[in-house]
Amino acid sequence: MSTQPFTYELSRGFLPGHRACAGCGQASAVRVVMEVVGPQCIVANATGCLEVFSTPHPESAWGVPWVHSLFENQAAVASGIEAALRKQGKLDQIRVLAFGGDGGTIDIGFGALSGMLERGHDVLYICWDNEAYMNTGVQRSGATPFAASTTTSPAGRASFGEDRPKKDLPAIAAAHGIPYVAVASMSYFADLRRKVKRALDIRGAKYLQVHVPCPPGWGYDEKDSMEVGRLAVECGLYPLVEWENGEVVRVRKIKKIPVEDYLKVQRRFRHLMRGEAGKAKIAEIQAVADANIKKYGLVD
């Protein structure tokens, strides 16, 4: 028992008192990232879970300069901040970051992101991927994985949920030829830290996608975010890959577990767990994981 009061400096970047759900994978990952980034930064943040739970005026959980504009323009706003800092001669001292969810990045923010990457602004873009429009109620996004049930791609008597594959934004980002693209997971925080450090050491456009499990959206007990994220990586559905200048330079090897171990702990895949049709879908999902394993050499 301590009598020392807890203190929270602004330099942490992201402080307690925010309104994220208990067990939020995104809040956990944001904290890890901000500790690495430090206070000498400016963040442009899209509309979404992170923005809403961190900045209900007059409260803000941010200890760093932070701006929220719209849903799809954070990459452009960050480009403008970067241009201003470049003109002010401060770009060496201050890091510019852009944050967006999977919806804000992969769907509506795609154009602005691509423009920013193409122009090569010295900005680190981080996509917090919880695989649906969580803030507005778990609607399907381009990042929603195959056969997941969301509120706009629900499983039902005539549907098994999302019928499109997950949009591969890391590969698209890498195709821009930018100096660094990485995929990370909230569950592997040392790996995430290393990737943030690596990105910040590089000048130019960087894209980092972080898998952040969501208890209410995916349907699992809030204490299990770490474990669920680990299963996603270890079954091959979320390969942790790094690209430099368009080429794969590093992957995190996995032990390989069946995708079913990952799917069965989440309510969004529960509809696949009964009947022959469900088994067939699981086999399709296993094929996706197997393709990832083969493509990136995830298993020794």
Place this chain on the structure above:
Amino acid sequence: MSATASRRKPPLGVITRPGTSLRNKTGSWGIMRPVFDWNKCTGCNTCETICPEGCIRHLEKKQYEADSEYCKGCGMCAAACPAKAITMSTEHR
């Protein structure tokens, strides 16, 4: 803002002061709290790192504790602790 002391205040609603979320005591959200067994602790720092609130700290190397003002009782720390040194309990300190 000291340089602008002689100028007007910012227009209404434009600026939110940093760190003001601290006034929102999210400890009222949940009923569970982590109980740390300092004897089992290996000092890996996983709990402090992954806590979504950032309300776990260590005093000495293996002496961890959570801030009940902000702890939402999610149980992530207990579930992730490799040494099984944390249990969630409704008995508050």
Place this chain on the structure above:
Amino acid sequence: MRKMIEGSRAVAEAVALCRPDVISAYPITPQTHIVEELSQIVADGELDAEYVLVESEHSAASVCLGAVAAGSRAYSATTSQGMLLMVEVLYNIAGMRLPMVITGVNRAISAPLNIWNDQQDTMAVRDTGWLQLYAEDNQECLDMHLQAYKISEDDRVLLPVMVCMDGFILTHTYESVDMPTQEQVDAFLPRYNPLYKLDPADPYTLGGYIGPEKYHEVRYTIHRDCLAAKEVVKEVARDFRAAFGRWAGDVIEAYQCDDAEVVFVAMGSVVGTLKEWVDRRRAAGEKVGVVKLRCYRPFPAEELVAALSRARRVIVLEKAVSMGGYGIVAAELRAALHGQANVPVTCAVAGLGGRDVTMGTVDEMYDRARAGEADFFADLRAEVLQES
């Protein structure tokens, strides 16, 4: 210094004299010459600015938003479809009280696609909180740009300013203009000194969401400050005259209105046509006049009432229409006159999609208005309508 240059070039030079730190542009006819000229000015080392060539107008405005939020001066230009594509960003910029200047080149809106002049585009964004100034000629246009930053960055305003110029008619026309020197502009327009900005030395959160307990008041303050900006527009016009020796200001210009029985009201280059028409009719002994609405937002109700209350009839020439509603400026003018002066107001929509407004068109409006028609489209061609 006097030069004979294209309107777009005049704007580019004027903007360069204002020393923007960040320029962001996406090309769209007939704004293109402005952004091309600015590119050349930067490429030749005559202006030290970051030029961001974005992938859409939504991003062009967003880049400006980020740059100003980070404490720099920013500029962009757009028109028509581009203006509409950036609408939510325009609301955002005004709502976040970020000062900046965008040139709104006036062009028709699709569908159907049309690249020629009218004012539907900037009329469509009149509710955003941006101030709007409409230029009659290229000299006025360049002068407005010089004034715009000073108005926008004033602590009493802190709202962005759109300088509107008719596409092709002004952008692509060569006129003799007097371009000031850099020294003159530097003395008139100091460096941008933000009231607040994104800076790790003093970190703020900008753009937090606000609920019903406060949003209502925040929007009120934008409206209130936009109205109050009218006095700053006038004040800057006086400062401008002191600095540059010419009058290029005020919120309206009343031409031959003192004893006028019929007065036209219009915005932009068509005012020049109307002045010519007024001169001809005056020579024939008719008592007519024209009021140039120079500052449309904030709407100068008092000044318009004062200029028009003695007239027998007002004809608003509008290069825009609110579909299903009719006149926009006319409606606002009727509201301003209500209870103040018993002057009938006619709304005459003219010149959409680059249709020339000729002396004949003005004659038609004059005749039809005096015959008692309240709202109509001038120069509506029966043979074209008969196609369908």
